[in-house]
Amino acid sequence: MKTGIIGSGAMGSGIAQVLAGAGHEVTVYDNNPEAVLKAEARLKDTMALLTAKGKFTQEKASGLLSRIRFVPDFDALADASLIIEAIVEKLEVKQAVFRELEEIASPECALATNTSSLSVTAIAAACAHPGRVFGLHFFNPAPVMQLVEVIPAAQTDRDRIKRAVSWVKEWGKIPVMARNTPGFIVNRVARPFYSEALRILDEGLADPATIDRAMTHFGGFRMGPFALMDFIGHDVNYAVTESVYRASFHEPRYKPSFTQKDLVEAGFLGKKAGRGFYDYRPEAPAPVPSEDGALGQMIFKRILVMLINEAADALHFGIAEREDIDLAMTKGVNYPKGLLAWAEEIGVGECARMMDELYDFYREDRYRCSPWLRKNALQKAP
Numbered sequence: 001m002k003t004g005i006i007g008s009g010a011m012g013s014g015i016a017q018v019l020a021g022a023g024h025e026v027t028v029y030d031n032n033p034e035a036v037l038k039a040e041a042r043l044k045d046t047m048a049l050l051t052a053k054g055k056f057t058q059e060k061a062s063g064l065l066s067r068i069r070f071v072p073d074f075d076a077l078a079d080a081s082l083i084i085e086a087i088v089e090k091l092e093v094k095q096a097v098f099r100e101l102e103e104i105a106s107p108e109c110a111l112a113t114n115t116s117s118l119s120v121t122a123i124a125a126a127c128a129h130p131g132r133v134f135g136l137h138f139f140n141p142a143p144v145m146q147l148v149e150v151i152p153a154a155q156t157d158r159d160r161i162k163r164a165v166s167w168v169k170e171w172g173k174i175p176v177m178a179r180n181t182p183g184f185i186v187n188r189v190a191r192p193f194y195s196e197a198l199r200i201l202d203e204g205l206a207d208p209a210t211i212d213r214a215m216t217h218f219g220g221f222r223m224g225p226f227a228l229m230d231f232i233g234h235d236v237n238y239a240v241t242e243s244v245y246r247a248s249f250h251e252p253r254y255k256p257s258f259t260q261k262d263l264v265e266a267g268f269l270g271k272k273a274g275r276g277f278y279d280y281r282p283e284a285p286a287p288v289p290s291e292d293g294a295l296g297q298m299i300f301k302r303i304l305v306m307l308i309n310e311a312a313d314a315l316h317f318g319i320a321e322r323e324d325i326d327l328a329m330t331k332g333v334n335y336p337k338g339l340l341a342w343a344e345e346i347g348v349g350e351c352a353r354m355m356d357e358l359y360d361f362y363r364e365d366r367y368r369c370s371p372w373l374r375k376n377a378l379q380k381a382p
Contacts, residue, residue: 001024001025001081001082002024002025002026002027002079002080002081003019003024003025003026003027003080003081003082003083003084004026004027004028004029004076004077004080004082004083004084005019005026005027005028005029005083005084005086006029006030006077006083006084006085006086006087006097006101007028007029007030007085007086007087008028008029008030008032008035008036008038008039008070009035009039009086009087010140010141011086011114011138011140011142012028012030012039012084012086012087012114013028013039013042013043014138014140014141014142014143015084015086015114015138015142016028016043016068017043017046017064017068017142017143018138018142018143018171018172018173019171020064020065020067020068021064021143021171021172022170022171022172023067024067025067026067026068026069027068027069027071027076027077027080028068028069028070028071029071029072029073029074029076029077030070030072031072031074032072033072036070036071036072037070039070040070043065043068044065047061047062047064047065048061074100074104075104077101077104077105078104078105078106079106080105080109081106081108081109081110082109082110082111082112082167083101083105083109083110083111083112084112084113084114084136085097085098085101085111085112085113085114086114086138089115089116089117089118089239089240089243091118091119091122091123094113094115094118094123094126095122095123095125095126096126098111098113098123098124098126098127098133099126099127101127102127102128102129107129109132110132110134110160110163110164111127111132111133111134112133112134112135112136112164113133113134113135113136114135114136114137114138115135115137116137116183116184116187116240117182117183117184117187117240117243117244117247118243118247119180119182119247120133120134120135120151120152120153120156120180121153121154121155121180123153124153124154124155124156125155130153130155130156131155131156131157131160132156132157132160133153133155133156134150134151134152134153134156134160134161134164135149135150135151135152135153135178135180135184136148136149136150136151136164136168137149137151137184137186138173139186139332139333145331145332146173146174146331147173147174147176147186147327147328147331147332148168148171148173148174148175148176149175149176149177149178149184149185149186149328149332150164150165150168150175150176150177150178151177151178151179151180151184152177152180153180154180161177165177174327174331176320176324176327176328176332177320177321177324178319178320178324178328179318179319179320181248181317181319182243182244182247182248182254183240183243183244183247183248183254184319185314185319185320185324185325185328185329185332186328186329186332186333187240187244188244188310188314188319189307189310189311189314189325189328189329189339190307190329190333191241191244191253191254191310192253192303192306192307192309192310193215193225193228193303193307194225194228194229194237194241194260195241195253195254195255195256195257196302196303196306197211197215197224197225197226197303198225198257198259198260199257200299200302200303201226201259202257202258202259205295205299206290206295206299207287207289207290208224208226208227208277208278208287209226209278209287209288209289209290210289210290210292210295210296210299211224211225211226211299211303212224212225212226212227212289213289213290213296214295214296214297214299214300214303215299215300215303217296218296218297218300219300219303219304219336220336220337221335221336222334225303226276226277226278227277227278229260229270229276229277230270230271230276230277230278230280231270231271232270233269233270233271233272233273234260234263234264234268234269234270234276235264235269237260238256238260238261238263238264241254241256241257241260242256252364252365252366253306253310253366255366263276263277301354302354302358304342305351305354305355305358307339308339308340308342308343308346308351308373309351309355309369309370309373310339310370311325311326311329311339311340311343312340312343312351312370312372312373313370313371313372315340315372316370316371316372322340325338325339325340326338326339326340326341343373347380348373348376348377348380349377349380351373351377352369352373352374352377353377355367355368355369355370355373356369
C-alpha cells in the first residue's frame with residue numbers, strides 16, 4: 001500500500017519507519033527542503049546504528065530505506081491510499097493542511113491526524129468529505145512504542161475505523177479506541193502524573209528529586225514526573241496540558257502550573273536546553289533526594305490515587321473501555337501496572353477514601369472523587 005506522511009520531524013519520520021517496516025511504500029513530505037534532507041540523513045544514520053548493533057541486517061535496513069522517499073513536493077502524495085499528518089499542534093494549521101489534501105488525494109484515500117490533544121472532529125470539519133478523517137495517535141519514538149490510539153471524529157465513517165484498526169495491527173502495533181475528547185486516553189489520564197507532582201512542589205512539600213524518587217522507588221515508574229517533563233521538553237508538555245485544560249472547559253484537574261510556565265518563558269525547556277527542573281550542565285551538582293520514607297510514601301500514594309481517579313473518570317464517562325484504558329497506560333507511557341487494575345489491588349474503597357481525604361482538606365473540585373470509584377466502593381462494601 002502507498003502511504004504518505006506530512007511532516008518530517010521525529011514523529012513523522014518515526015511513523016514512516018514503522019510503515020516501511022511493514023512493507024508500505026512511504027512518501028514523507030515537508031514544505032522545508034532543508035528539513036527533508038536532514039530527515040533523510042537522520043533515518044540513514046538510524047538504520048546504520050541499528051545494523052551496527054545487530055538489531056537489523058544490512059538487507060533489512062536497505063529494504064526499509066528503499067521504501068521511503070522524502071520530498072518537498074506536496075503533489076507527490078496524490079497516489080497514496082492513506083495519508084497521516086504529523087505536524088505542529090495548531091488547529092488552524094492542521095485544518096489548512098487537510099483542506100489542501102482534499103485537492104490532491106483520491107476520494108478513496110483515508111486521511112489521518114497524529115494529533116495528541118486537538119479535536120479530531122474540528123480537524124475533520126475543515127474537509128468537504130470528513131467521513132474519511134480519523135485520528136491515529138502514535139507515541140514517541142514511534143518505532144519503539146507499541147501503542148496507537150485510534151480516534152473517530154463525529155463525522156468518521158464506521159468502515160474507515162475498522163480499516164484503521166486493522167492497519168495498526170498489520171503494522172505490529174497495539175490499537176486502542178478512544179472517544180474524541182481532550183487528550184484522548186493517555187494525555188488525559190496521565191495529566192496528574194505531572195500536575196499533582198507540580199502541585200506538591202508548589203506547596204513546598206518536596207523538591208523535584210524527592211518527588212521523582214518517590215515515584216520510581218515506591219511506585220516502580222521508570223522515570224519520575226520531573227525527569228520525564230525535562231525529557232519530553234516543557235514547551236511540549238506544557239502545551240499539551242494547556243490544550244487539554246482549555247478544551248475541557250477549564251477542568252480544574254488539568255490546570256497548568258505557573259512554575260512550568262516560568263520554565264517555558266525562560267527557555268529552560270529541559271534536557272534539550274541544558275536546563276529544566278534539573279540542571280544538565282557539566283558543572284552542575286547532582287540533585288540529592290530526601291531519604292524520608294514516610295514523605296516518599298505520601299507523595300507516591302497521592303499522585304497514584306489522582307491517576308487512578310482520572311482513569312476511573314475516563315471509564316465512567318465512556319472515553320474508552322476498561323481494558324483499553326489500562327492497556328493505553330502500560331503500553332503508551334510504560335506505567336508499571338494498569339491504573340484500574342491497581343485500584344482493585346489497593347481496593348476501590350480505599351481509593352475513594354483517599355480522594356475524599358484530599359477533598360476534605362483542600363475543598364477544591366480538583367480533588368472530587370470519581371463516581372466510578374464511589375459506586376464500586378459502595379457495591380463492594382460489606
